Amino acid sequence: MSGSIELVQTTKVYDQNPVVDAINVKVEKGSYCCLLGPSGCGKSTTLRMIAGHETVTDGDILLNDRNVTRLTPRQRGTAMMFQDYALFPHMNCLDNVSYGLKISGVSKADRYEQANEMLGLVNMVEHANKFPDQLSGGQQQRIALARALICKPDVVLLDEPLSALDPFLRIQMRKELKQLQQKLGLTFIHVTHSQEEAFALADQAIVMSGGKIEQVGSPRAIFESPNTPFVANFIGGHNVLKASGSLAFLSKGSGSLFSVRADHISTQPRSENDITVKADVIDAEFQAQFYLVECVLEDGQSITCYLSEDTFDARLISSGKSIPLYWSEERINTFRC
Numbered sequence: 001m002s003g004s005i006e007l008v009q010t011t012k013v014y015d016q017n018p019v020v021d022a023i024n025v026k027v028e029k030g031s032y033c034c035l036l037g038p039s040g041c042g043k044s045t046t047l048r049m050i051a052g053h054e055t056v057t058d059g060d061i062l063l064n065d066r067n068v069t070r071l072t073p074r075q076r077g078t079a080m081m082f083q084d085y086a087l088f089p090h091m092n093c094l095d096n097v098s099y100g101l102k103i104s105g106v107s108k109a110d111r112y113e114q115a116n117e118m119l120g121l122v123n124m125v126e127h128a129n130k131f132p133d134q135l136s137g138g139q140q141q142r143i144a145l146a147r148a149l150i151c152k153p154d155v156v157l158l159d160e161p162l163s164a165l166d167p168f169l170r171i172q173m174r175k176e177l178k179q180l181q182q183k184l185g186l187t188f189i190h191v192t193h194s195q196e197e198a199f200a201l202a203d204q205a206i207v208m209s210g211g212k213i214e215q216v217g218s219p220r221a222i223f224e225s226p227n228t229p230f231v232a233n234f235i236g237g238h239n240v241l242k243a244s245g246s247l248a249f250l251s252k253g254s255g256s257l258f259s260v261r262a263d264h265i266s267t268q269p270r271s272e273n274d275i276t277v278k279a280d281v282i283d284a285e286f287q288a289q290f291y292l293v294e295c296v297l298e299d300g301q302s303i304t305c306y307l308s309e310d311t312f313d314a315r316l317i318s319s320g321k322s323i324p325l326y327w328s329e330e331r332i333n334t335f336r337c
């Protein structure tokens, strides 16, 4: 396995505006890494700098401990798969996939042999002679992936690869991406604004905001312990609360914030030491496996909890109703930054 990536103080400035601001992070070889964050946070710029499609204003990019900052995309050992797949419309699948070898001067027989092998890898052999407009979105994505893999990169860079697919296909294709990455043992760096997608795929997730890294870790570690109020809000399923009003006793200084997961809040105490607050129900949404219940605390703060169908029915939850909410103090997440 190869393909470790290290960003060292990596910076991109556009019009005096640092859109990627001196970030430092290491991606282990053979891992599936997701760059996650809201629109405009700098994730695509970061990916493009790794690919060599964007110059680096300051700092370095190391690939397998080799400084590649000033190398061209083809010299780096990375391959990029674009959001719209960027397939050549006038070429059939075989020619699309073998294109990278053609421009490297590989003979027709050799490049077709390797392209057929790649088509086999993505289960597209029988579509070799079709043109992109004869393929479904998922099939186009497989061809784009085969085309990215043909030059045997160490690192595969994917910019929102699933965003053009419908929700059902998106889930199927993300499984295929993960299986392929595991089978090949390559490093994948996948840009997404979807927390669900990143959590389903990533060994390592990097959460970005405003050109900076907010948190790096496994999806589970990030979900269990978000570093900042931004991360807690962005990944969802967390309440960011101020230690004020009936929660003032939890304050660790002025403006003290903490988070508690919506699925860790219940309407029944689990122990006599549980924190308890009075809440008024504002709204409830049926979410199939649970009800998402939005409430407001006495001091006006919003709080959301996930209640089971049974609890929802037993408590006769409805808008305007006052209910007690409980959670264990151990469930409180204190922000590190």
Ligand SMILES: Nc1ncnc2c1ncn2[C@@H]1O[C@H](COP(=O)(O)OP(=O)(O)OP(=O)(O)O)[C@@H](O)[C@H]1O
Pocket: 014, 015, 019, 037, 038, 039, 040, 041, 042, 043, 044, 045, 046, 193
């Ligand atoms: N070529 C450019 N010139 C000037 N500003 C740019 C350029 N490319 C990107 N930006 C700005 O840099 C910031 C980061 O853009 P980037 O595309 O990296 O964000 P992103 O997180 O990938 O967003 P999205 O999910 O919308 O693609 C944005 O504010 C964007 O407007």
